[in-house]
Amino acid sequence: MSRIGKKPINLPAGVTVSVSADNVVTVKGPKGTLTQDVNPDIKIVIEDSLLTVERPTEQKRHKSLHGLYRALINNMVVGVTEGYKKELELVGVGYKATNNGNVLELSLGYSHNIFVSLPQEISVKTETPKGKNPLVTLEGIDKELIGQVAAKIKSLRKVEPYKGKGVRFVGEVIRRKAGKTAAKK
Numbered sequence: 001m002s003r004i005g006k007k008p009i010n011l012p013a014g015v016t017v018s019v020s021a022d023n024v025v026t027v028k029g030p031k032g033t034l035t036q037d038v039n040p041d042i043k044i045v046i047e048d049s050l051l052t053v054e055r056p057t058e059q060k061r062h063k064s065l066h067g068l069y070r071a072l073i074n075n076m077v078v079g080v081t082e083g084y085k086k087e088l089e090l091v092g093v094g095y096k097a098t099n100n101g102n103v104l105e106l107s108l109g110y111s112h113n114i115f116v117s118l119p120q121e122i123s124v125k126t127e128t129p130k131g132k133n134p135l136v137t138l139e140g141i142d143k144e145l146i147g148q149v150a151a152k153i154k155s156l157r158k159v160e161p162y163k164g165k166g167v168r169f170v171g172e173v174i175r176r177k178a179g180k181t182a183a184k185k
Contacts, residue, residue: 005066009051009074012081017051017073019044025073029080032121032141036076042069051077079141086150088136092157092165097126097134104136108157108167116156122149135170 011017015029023038038044042065043054051073055066078084090097096107104116104124118124122140129135136153140146150169159166161177168174 003067005053005055005063005070007070009070009077011046011049011051011077013049015077015081017044017046017077019046025076027073027076027080029077031080031083034076034079034142036069036072038069039065042066044069044073075143079143083139083141084143084146086138086146087170088138088150088153089168089170090134090136090157091159091168095134095157095165096128097136099124099126099136104153106153106156109165114156116153118149119145121145 012029015027017028018026019038020026023040023042023044024035025038025044026033026035041056041062043056045052045054053066053070053073055062090106090108092109094107094109098105102118102120102122102124104118104126106114106116108114118138121142122138122145125137125139127135127137138146138150154167154169157166159168159172159174161175162179164174164176
């Protein structure tokens, strides 16, 4: 963990980072603004276009916080410059997805459709290519929030191991089980 914490973060052009007195880091960039509370033990140093995270001691707790906050701040910098994107695939006969603004309507084989209201920070796009499974694309600047929303959508219909039906990430590998074997001869 400490190896990650020691790596400096390059701040691209157009990104400004400010640290308030109560250790709140604010990152502003072309796509938006993100904030993160930082433990008071951890020190944030900004020089030119490099940001470094420093820890006071070599205690295990400080080492873990060092790596954690470096990773969180790096995710914020990447989010405000490039953004994050997750794609979900609905595998199953009759599974559909449509969206109206930030309300996602999913038909996942239950008796009623499921409506999921998404946060304003996330944009959603649904498409159903001909002959392929429906896709739900989530985009935003907050990596943690996109991961939570994607996990919530996945939990609505977990992938079952026999036929592989359910909601999964695009490219996710599912361990399949063998079904019943033929009767004894």
